[in-house]
Amino acid sequence: MTKQNGNLNQMKNFENKSDFKANTKNSSASSPKSDFIKNFSKTELLNFYREMLLIRRFEEKAGQLYGMGLITGFCHLYIGQEAIATGMHHTMKEGDKVITTYRDHGHMLAVGSDPKKIMAELLGRKDGSSKGKGGSMHLFDLEKHFYGGHGIVGASVPIGAGLAFADKYLNRNNVTFCYFGDGAAHQGQVYESFNMAKLWNLPVLFIIENNHYAMGTSVTRASSVDELHKRGIGFNIPGVKINGMDVLDVIYDAQKCVDYVRANNGPMIIEMDTYRYRGHSMSDPATYRSKEEVNCKKEQDPIDNLRNAMTAQKIANDEDFKKIDDQIKNQVNDIVEFSKNSPEPDLSELMTEIYN
């Protein structure tokens, strides 16, 4: 069996396993997946809830501050997609790297960066993660191995392959989590990255956050074949589609993909089926989709999903959730206070850090 045939068979193994079949609804019937919740303690589950809620409230607040003129320019919110960043973070090990596009606030929060620094950056203040010089699309936190934050659609994908290249070169047993959207999935450099990642066996997980709209263009209007997890077939890269609206589904299905990549099998593609409840950015009124569609998708809200599942299984009660709701509310208020009180950068910062 040649190496190529072996890889194709591996891919078929992934596709044939029933737990990898597309699952866009939260299954309440008894199955390995519905029992998966029992693998976690109450504390762990409440932490998932907390992390997703922090992203949600942070993003809602960013939307408000944008409306007040405190954040201007581009601001792309992650509302609705929280289960992906939160769930995937659970599958990461120390030293694993994250890179994404401009819809980056949720990802940076999920890896544990200081939310005050993120909000201060959105407001263009000196205490921001990029000292106010980058803005919403250019968030970085190298201590947390978060490599941005990139404004050009598709450009972050070869960079992600490059992060993995460095890990392999330096013999680090790490995985790069390279996120991009359904829109970016059409960029030529994405396929150049797939080719090199497979050719050189790079430890990179390509995660396509398919929220079904690239700005105003639906994925069906832009794709000759819209099963994005199959875009790797031409490169022998296995791909799976995962329900991105349920944090436990994300963990359950993605862990195996992460393990595959970490075991030096080369890259994989995950297509996360998700939805953003707001427009592409703050300047998008999103008239290209109906209110009915949005409301229907809100029934799959990942935060409600988890809360309902935990309540149904009597793992937590209203009081547990209210406690977290209040904590997050206070935390976000503190974040906003801190950011508003942080001054703009010194004028001397204008011409610094152009060069190292």
Added chain:
Amino acid sequence: MTIRKLTVREALREAMAEEMRKSPEVYVIGEEVAEYNGAYKVTQGLLAEFGSKRVVDTPITEQGFAGLAIGSAFAGLKPVVEFMTFNFAMQAIDQIVNSAGKTNYMSGGQVRCPIVFRGPNGPASRVGAQHSQCYASWYGSIPGLKVIAPYSSADAKGLLKSAIRDANPIIFLENEITYGFSFEEDYDDDHLVEIGKAKILRQGRDVTIIAFSLMVKYALEASVELAKIGIEAEVIDLRSIRPIDRKTIIDSVKKTSRCVTVEEGFPFASIGSEICSIINEEAFDYLDSGVKKLASIDSPLPYAANLESLALPKTHDIVEAVKQVCYRNK
């Protein structure tokens, strides 16, 4: 210091090999750099010495491998990316400018990108319009990039070593015609040339001729011709486009009061245009005549030999331009 005779090609190869021996995180990546030994044989021998992990042949995917190399630089490696020519680097120019050039600033200094993009720039001979463009002014305008264009072998070696050690993204513009030129020069053991410093190759009092890359050869030839008619030209080899050595340019023009610039790029928004502007800002009162800039004709480069020979500046054109600024053209 030792006197050695090296071709530009050998000098570049030595620079890469020495830096790869010194630092394990330095690696070379590009099309045909490994098993083919380099499209222009610059990387010959590197694969044999360092192996395929450190000398990496890529598929023909400039945007992808430039982005990949940049990502690897973010994560701790020091790539030397070879573009077979800088014409092909246009495929990758977003990665070079937006990902490599701007990220240090946009990240508030968190994310550095120590990378060198090198390869032949400008016309070769009879290779036609798409394979002949000079990119000095396009890259030269980008804050965040450094742009280097050496002429001689010692400068090629010293500047490439400095570039590889530099923590910034660097565009290293070579020239296919000069790869085979041989120079007998002084070399230090660890031969480094400071980035951002021009070199005065010939002192003179009557006119300053500013050139870079292959045009330095013609500038020097012109200075010999001019000396025969009593015009003593000061010839400056720019060596760095960004940062450009304003001090050397201005000090020279203040001395000579006249200036001619020479390059192979297109005339509009050229390096010569920028030098005119610099002199205008800092030495206007010292000029005895307007600065004359020589560049290619304002046209895509033709293939036919007779047309191509009219399209690019030659020694004769530099002599005539100097005579004009010296009011000696009657």
